[in-house]
Amino acid sequence: MVLSPDPRPSLRVAVLGCGVVGTEVVRLLTTQADDLAARVGARLELVGVAVRDVDVERDPVVDRALLTADGTTLVEKADVVVEVMGGIEPARSLLLHAIEHGASVVTANKALLAQDGPTLYAAADAAGTDLYFEAAVAGAIPIVRPVRESLAGDHVRRVLGIVNGTTNYVLDRMTTEGLDLDQAVKEAQALGYAEADPTADVEGYDAAAKAAILASLAFHTRVGLDDVHREGITAVTADDVAWAQRTGHVIKLLAIAERGEDADGTSGVQVRVHPALIRADHPLAGVRGAFNAVFVEAEAAGELMFYGRGAGGVPTASAVLGDVVSVARHRVLGGRGPVESSYAALPVLPAAAARTRYQVRLEVADRPGVLAQVASALAEHDVSIEAVRQSPDGDATADPAVAHLVITTHTAPDASLRATVEAVAGLDVVRSIVSVLRVEGA
Amino acid sequence: MVLSPDPRPSLRVAVLGCGVVGTEVVRLLTTQADDLAARVGARLELVGVAVRDVDVERDPVVDRALLTADGTTLVEKADVVVEVMGGIEPARSLLLHAIEHGASVVTANKALLAQDGPTLYAAADAAGTDLYFEAAVAGAIPIVRPVRESLAGDHVRRVLGIVNGTTNYVLDRMTTEGLDLDQAVKEAQALGYAEADPTADVEGYDAAAKAAILASLAFHTRVGLDDVHREGITAVTADDVAWAQRTGHVIKLLAIAERGEDADGTSGVQVRVHPALIRADHPLAGVRGAFNAVFVEAEAAGELMFYGRGAGGVPTASAVLGDVVSVARHRVLGGRGPVESSYAALPVLPAAAARTRYQVRLEVADRPGVLAQVASALAEHDVSIEAVRQSPDGDATADPAVAHLVITTHTAPDASLRATVEAVAGLDVVRSIVSVLRVEGA
Secondary structure, eight states, X not given: OOOOOOOSOEEEEEEEOOSHHHHHXXXXXXXXXXXXXXXXXXXXXXXXXXXXXXXXXXXXXXXXXGEESOHHHHHHTOSEEEEOSOXXXXXXXXXXXXXXXXXXXXXXXXXXXXXXXHHHHHHHHHHTOOEEOGXXXXXXXXXXXXXXXXXXXXXXXXXXXXXXXXHHHHHHHHHXXXXXHHHHHHHHHHTTSSOSSXXXXXXXXXXXXXXXXXXXXXXXXXXXXGGSEEOOSTTOOHHHHHHHHHTTEEEEXXXXXXXXEOTTOOEEEEEEEEEEEEETTSGXXXXXXXXXXXXXXXXXXXXXXXXXXXXXXXXXXXXXXXXXXXXXXXXXXXXXXXXXXXXXXXXXXXXXXXXXXXXXXXXXXXXXXXXXXXHHHHHHTTXXXXXXXXXXXXXXXXXXXXXXXXXXXXXXXXXXXXXXXXXXXXXXXXEEEEEEEEEOOO | OOOOOOOSOEEEEEEEOOSHHHXXXXXXXXXXXXXXXXXXXXXXXXXXXXXXXXTSOOOXXXXXXXXXXXXXXXXXXXXXXXXXXXXXTTHHHHHHHHHHTTOEEEEOOHHHHHHHHHHHHHHHHHHTOOEEOGGGTTTTSOOHHIIIIITTTSOEEEEEEEOOHHHHHHHHHHHHHOOOHHHHHHHHHHTTSSOSSOHHHHTTHHHHHHHHHHHHHHHTSOOOGGGSEEXXXXXXXXXXXXXXXXXXXXXXXXXXXXXXXXXXXOEEEEEEEEEEEEETTSGGGGOOTTEEEEEEEETTTEEEEEEEEOOOHHHHHHHHHHHHHHHHHHHHHOBOOOOOOOTTOOOBOOGGGOEEEEEEEEEEEOSTTHHHHHHHHHHHTTOOEEEEEESOTTOOOSSTTEEEEEEEEOOEEHHHHHHHHHHXXXXXXXXXXXXXXEEOOO
């Protein structure tokens, strides 16, 4: 092969962060340089990788000569800045600095976007530059681009997402193997799916950040992390999982963003993260292991689902590189990608306004008339019952005087359902409320 | 509300065709005008709808004053032309005319793109204008944009698609209700899922056009309709479906495009449409009814799946409008979307080069040594057996001297598998080859 100088222009790319994702981004930029050049119309020249400590041992794909601890100077000489360091600072300051210097930026930083996205969007707008973040939600799954662009002529009604692979793995193992939560979390830790401190995952913080971003995109409204009602999976028991299966459901940790109305009739959006039952034949029910999926209900498009790997260095790097190609093409050909669209400015409604269904398990006195009393309590709160089940056949409770009831309600505002459960708990014949879970996806 | 003149610029939109999709496009342009203006940054002004016969009765959402039989003149005065008339002519000439006049074009016409896409791409390139076609593959499902843009930094290895809703409905009814093919097709016709003449669907022509488009996008290589090996579902029997279930599979009509090598080691792409068994726990197996889904295996992103409605006026119109917003934004803000990317120019390999697995059902003489003879015939052709099953328990064949064998092979080139089946058919002990189906998705 005869080498000749490449006549195409080149673009300077800086990478901030060299952890698992950053290393894979560097690898793809290096090994796929020719393909990327063909797709962009210009060569992508890696001009530096900002790291905290340049002396740490790293994957040999990362040329040590490119490492620098001075991210500020690095972003000043880049056309495209890729931020994969995570955390709020110094990621935030470096991105703002890059934008002010006219660089196009790509970030995978969901925490930063959920906390301070509007500042970044406004800076990118003022500078007329691109801010892309496909990798910030559901890793490798193209969901940001479809929601921002493919559905731009449609109205999204609801988004239901399995956006945290750790908790999906844990709940899947509880479902398929009958493990309890602790066992499943330990297994996930052993496999590297869960951190030593699994709080961010199991308490739903990670999913809440993604829910805020998805809701903002889907409803053209600013939704911050504080707007998201959040419940983790720590209260989910092996018994809950078994009962879900008996009633034809599986339990998933869902990020839900939907249009709705509060009690006054105010129209807005409601965003929440919590474990919920979904029907076993719902497309989300089949999302196994550490996979993620986002189910979108739109007025015209109907039901859509996007499925894939939500985490991991290599899959996340794929999403980052897709964004890099897009923003780099804009630098070569002109134009800009979509900007933050918050024109709808819908109010964010409290969780109490969400319309949902409950599945309530309770222990009651095993004598005639109990079901009638419980049913009356529900009726008084305008909550109608879809189904009632007694203890499964042959499941002899320790105390023969105690029966086990599983009540699934029809749809009602969360506030009414909660009040109803409290009223039921106060009945003499009710020994205890064993669990309360929402049923979603109907 | 005080009406004031809208200070924003407006873009002129022409729609070619006013069938089911065209009517819904007009409806969305009309009813969502304010949202579209907010998303585009300019109002979209519908300047005309080209139809064959302006006197036909139509949905009242279509203003009769906008109808014209003169598509040529109409496209000359439009900034954005939406082609939803279908068929080759006059769609092709009108689109080329629109492109020559500098309009951005959006089309849902898979037949035209599969047959003559390169002419259109070249014209759009020469004119420096956008050619978008999200609705041409899998209706409302965003698949063109993710493959063209989100995966632009990755390498696709394989695409497996359920891209024809009619055949998926038919096969699903055969699976869940035990219907035979004719019954299921009649049911699909009664529900409007299948045409009076179902040939284009059941013989796989529709899926083949989509396979050609998907392969072109995924592999940056021009793939035409003639490059696609095509087999329909007309040979699939209720018995095939039942046996698939017994062996833990379902039968789907798959559009498959994958990287591969032929016998000489030439690397290329192989594109085919045929019914195939996939494991019951594969994400595509859960795609029910008339839904579509495209499963993508990429080097870095891993497994992705895109699921939704593949047809219907309203869902298709959603995909069209998403494209309209994208191309309209480019006219307002500058820039251009992705162009045809055929730089890889890979050879298209014949179906014989595909590496696949076979499940073969055969009737054999019920006597000792038969399985050994069949197994030897396979071994002679270097085809190894993954599993063998005999007639199911209690399934007494009419002739007690005849046994039923189901052989599933390991992966081998299609040509070897076909030669092997012929050799097995020639054995004395083999009464008949009942069916041969490929097994995909491993």
